[in-house]
Amino acid sequence: xxxxxxxxxxxxxxxxxxxxxxRVFLMGEEVAQYQGAYKVSQGLLQKYGExxxxxxxxxxxxxxxxxxxxxxxxxxxxxxxxxxxFSLVAYDQIVNNAAKMLSMSGGNFHxxxxxxxxxxxxxxxxxxxxxxxxxxxxxxxxxxxxxPSNCEDAKxxxxxxxxxxxxxxxxxxxxxxxxxxxxxxGEYTTPLGVGKIRREGKDxxxxxxxxxxxxxxxxxxxxxxxxGIDVELIDPRTIRPMDMDLIVESVKKTNRLVIVEEGWPFAxxxxxxxxxxxxxAFDYLDAPIERVTxxxxxxxxxxxxxxxxxxxxxxxxxxxxxxxxxx
Amino acid sequence: MAVAVKMPKLSDTMTxxxxxxxxxxxxxxxxxxxxxxEIESDKADMELEAFDSGVLxxxxxxxxxxxxxxxxxxxxxxxxxxxxxxxxxxxxxxKAEPQKSSSPVLARSAVSVAAPAPASPQPVAQPIDxxxxxxxxxxxxxxEHRLNLQSIPGSGPLGxxxxxxxxxxxxxxxxxxxxxxxxxxxxxxxxxxxxxxxIAARMAESKQTxxxxxxxxxxxxxxxxxxxxxxxxxxxxxxxxxxxxxxGCASALMLHPQVNGTFLGDKVRRHHYVHxxxxxxxxxxxxxxxxxxxxxxxxxxxxxxxxxxxxxxRTRKLKPDEYQGATFTISNLGMFGVDEFAAIVNPPEGAILxxxxxxxxxxVKNGQIAVGxxxxxxxxxxxxxxxxxxxxKFLQDLKKMIENPASLVSIT
Numbered sequence: 098x099x100x101x102x103x104x105x106x107x108x109x110x111x112x113x114x115x116x117x118x119x120r121v122f123l124m125g126e127e128v129a130q131y132q133g134a135y136k137v138s139q140g141l142l143q144k145y146g147e148x149x150x151x152x153x154x155x156x157x158x159x160x161x162x163x164x165x166x167x168x169x170x171x172x173x174x175x176x177x178x179x180x181x182x183f184s185l186v187a188y189d190q191i192v193n194n195a196a197k198m199l200s201m202s203g204g205n206f207h208x209x210x211x212x213x214x215x216x217x218x219x220x221x222x223x224x225x226x227x228x229x230x231x232x233x234x235x236x237x238x239x240x241x242x243x244x245p246s247n248c249e250d251a252k253x254x255x256x257x258x259x260x261x262x263x264x265x266x267x268x269x270x271x272x273x274x275x276x277x278x279x280x281x282x283g284e285y286t287t288p289l290g291v292g293k294i295r296r297e298g299k300d301x302x303x304x305x306x307x308x309x310x311x312x313x314x315x316x317x318x319x320x321x322x323x324x325g326i327d328v329e330l331i332d333p334r335t336i337r338p339m340d341m342d343l344i345v346e347s348v349k350k351t352n353r354l355v356i357v358e359e360g361w362p363f364a365x366x367x368x369x370x371x372x373x374x375x376x377x378a379f380d381y382l383d384a385p386i387e388r389v390t391x392x393x394x395x396x397x398x399x400x401x402x403x404x405x406x407x408x409x410x411x412x413x414x415x416x417x418x419x420x421x422x423x424x
Numbered sequence: 425m426a427v428a429v430k431m432p433k434l435s436d437t438m439t440x441x442x443x444x445x446x447x448x449x450x451x452x453x454x455x456x457x458x459x460x461x462e463i464e465s466d467k468a469d470m471e472l473e474a475f476d477s478g479v480l481x482x483x484x485x486x487x488x489x490x491x492x493x494x495x496x497x498x499x500x501x502x503x504x505x506x507x508x509x510x511x512x513x514x515x516x517x518x519k520a521e522p523q524k525s526s527s528p529v530l531a532r533s534a535v536s537v538a539a540p541a542p543a544s545p546q547p548v549a550q551p552i553d554x555x556x557x558x559x560x561x562x563x564x565x566x567x568e569h570r571l572n573l574q575s576i577p578g579s580g581p582l583g584x585x586x587x588x589x590x591x592x593x594x595x596x597x598x599x600x601x602x603x604x605x606x607x608x609x610x611x612x613x614x615x616x617x618x619x620x621x622x623i624a625a626r627m628a629e630s631k632q633t634x635x636x637x638x639x640x641x642x643x644x645x646x647x648x649x650x651x652x653x654x655x656x657x658x659x660x661x662x663x664x665x666x667x668x669x670x671x672g673c674a675s676a677l678m679l680h681p682q683v684n685g686t687f688l689g690d691k692v693r694r695h696h697y698v699h700x701x702x703x704x705x706x707x708x709x710x711x712x713x714x715x716x717x718x719x720x721x722x723x724x725x726x727x728x729x730x731x732x733x734x735x736x737x738r739t740r741k742l743k744p745d746e747y748q749g750a751t752f753t754i755s756n757l758g759m760f761g762v763d764e765f766a767a768i769v770n771p772p773e774g775a776i777l778x779x780x781x782x783x784x785x786x787x788v789k790n791g792q793i794a795v796g797x798x799x800x801x802x803x804x805x806x807x808x809x810x811x812x813x814x815x816x817k818f819l820q821d822l823k824k825m826i827e828n829p830a831s832l833v834s835i836t
Contacts (some may be wrong), residue, residue, distance in 0.1 A: 352561050383561040383587040
């Protein structure tokens with residue numbers, strides 16, 4: 098067991114996979130000479146050289162497309178977006194080429210590529226640089242969407258994503274890069290599509306992921322425990338494929354569900370989970386499913402409004418009490 | 425344009441229906457497909473959808489009122505439209521008996537003319553806005569525990585019945601099942617419910633028109649008991665003797681199609697499938713849910729289907745096609761310790777099997793008296809289509825199959 102920061106855990110995953118398979122390479126803005134905008138790739142240029150750690154121009158559509166082409170002809174690119182907000186410039190490459198190539202080529206071209214970088218809000222970055230975009234990528238068949246909430250999963254899930262034969266959207270969190278956590282010694286991988294019960298409970302199920310699970314849901318669960326409310330906290334870890342079996346079984350036990358996510362409410366990931374639970378566990382629900390999301394507005398720049406707009410411990414506690422019919 | 429809402433025909437044998445509950449009030453906007461009223465037919469409680477959109481202008485038959493099929497029960501139209509012509513043109517029921525109380529709890533008892541004493545008022549938290557509110561979980565729990573959701577006060581938003589309300593109701597005993605106090609030395613008249621009327625008419629018709637005869641056999645049940653134990657141990661099921669008897673009848677009926685026929689006046693329809701109705705007692709009568717195509721189904725499937733049908737029969741949630749169209753019926757009173765009895769044929773079917781209890785008693789085996797377990801079954805047959813020899817041969821094969829239960833397991 099070793100204690101490392103999230104950026105170190107991610108770096109270990111990239112490092113180990115580059116050592117294991119010389120088809121793996123990393124490219125993106127500032128990943129090489131500057132050692133990474135968030136220092137995830139620190140030291141990798143020195144270790145693997147300019148052919149495998151590539152600085153790109155500020156041209157996401159261009160280098161995302163180069164990544165897709167490289168993957169089609171046998172390489173295994175890791176494309177770093179400085180933040181997922183910038184991926185919107187490369188949206189066409191991701192959703193029309195990476196996601197659909199296998200299907201449209203009749204199975205002839207796999208696209209084993211990982212697009213990775215931080216998603217969601219940090220602090221005072223304004224509306225265009227603070228977006229949680231998992232729902233729009235999870236919408237597309239052909240894309241997997243992975244969102245770790247801790248160091249152990251970050252390393253294990255990234256290694257599995259790099260080995261996957263198909264495109265993976267790997268969304269990290271800027272404010273978590275410096276946070277430390279334990280990771281197992283030796284090599285390990287973490288499967289995609291398998292969620293984890295972070296805490297067992299009997300009164301209500303909360304589903305949350307990534308930073309919002311680590312920073313908001315967990316604290317709400319602690320606070321509710323002090324009031325005698327026993328929450329089961331589920332971390333799906335992969336947004337698509339979503340481990341619905343785990344969630345449905347939990348809801349059958351607790352009869353109540355609250356979904357906590359950073360994205361907006363309309364057509365969000367929680368909307369899909371809510372539908373699937375309604376469909377598969379209808380007769381087990383004792384209350385309408387509640388969702389805690391970002392308010393339905395572009396995220397304000399002002400810090401007080403930013404806080405008011407994002408999910409908070411208070412909002413989660415209120416939602417849990419709503420489904421328990423207590424005030 | 426105003427349209428008449430008429431009492432629908434909800435089953436083949438229905439002649440009139442009772443309004444259980446209006447889910448919409450006069451003046452409410454109605455969309456095509458909205459459920460507007462619950463109706464009690466002779467077999468089940470059914471919901472009626474609006475076939476047109478508009479405003480519910482007039483409720484002609486109030487809660488508790490009876491109306492023959494096709495008679496006017498309500499009018500849907502535009503808000504200010506003149507509906508007098510439709511009210512005059514369409515026959516309303518001769519006498520709609522208005523509901524005495526507006527409490528939904530009492531709606532079911534509205535058909536009794538002389539209730540002995542007014543029941544003590546039950547707490548009803550449900551707002552009377554026409555729709556019972558309960559969480560899906562509460563609905564399932566109420567069904568499982570046979571609780572009347574309408575009588576359980578809901579503590580959720582807008583009176584929604586939720587899990588904790590069901591739990592409270594279970595602790596304080598089902599509120600809707602209190603004993604009826606009876607004044608000694610008096611008599612009372614209770615009007616026939618629709619289901620009672622149907623039973624009265626059909627049984628009288630059967631006994632008056634179908635010449636019945638009865639044949640009884642005694643079946644050694646020890647092999648079937650061992651067979652059942654084996655099945656339940658291996659598959660962790662709760663197969664019942666009824667399931668085994670159903671399968672036995674299905675197999676024997678395939679060998680004796682005359683017993684599996686229906687009488688159509690000038691001809692007999694012989695079915696090449698076996699749909700077995702199983703009599704299920706209700707508070708106020710009985711209903712016979714049907715396990716279809718028993719000849720093709722294994723005992724485990726029969727068990728599962730029957731269990732579901734019986735549950736829903738007891739909560740009166742069967743759909744018409746789930747209790748109409750049997751080719752043969754089984755009535756089992758064995759659980760009441762009955763040795764044997766004779767049932768009345770359920771027309772147009774040709775025969776019905778009455779099943780007694782499995783009794784522990786002395787039997788003669790290989791010239792020795794031993795303790796055995798036997799069951800007596802009696803086949804009532806309509807002599808117009810079944811002769812004594814055919815009934816006897818059917819029972820002979822049924823006995824052989826149940827005494828050799830391995831024959832009930834498909835080997836093909």
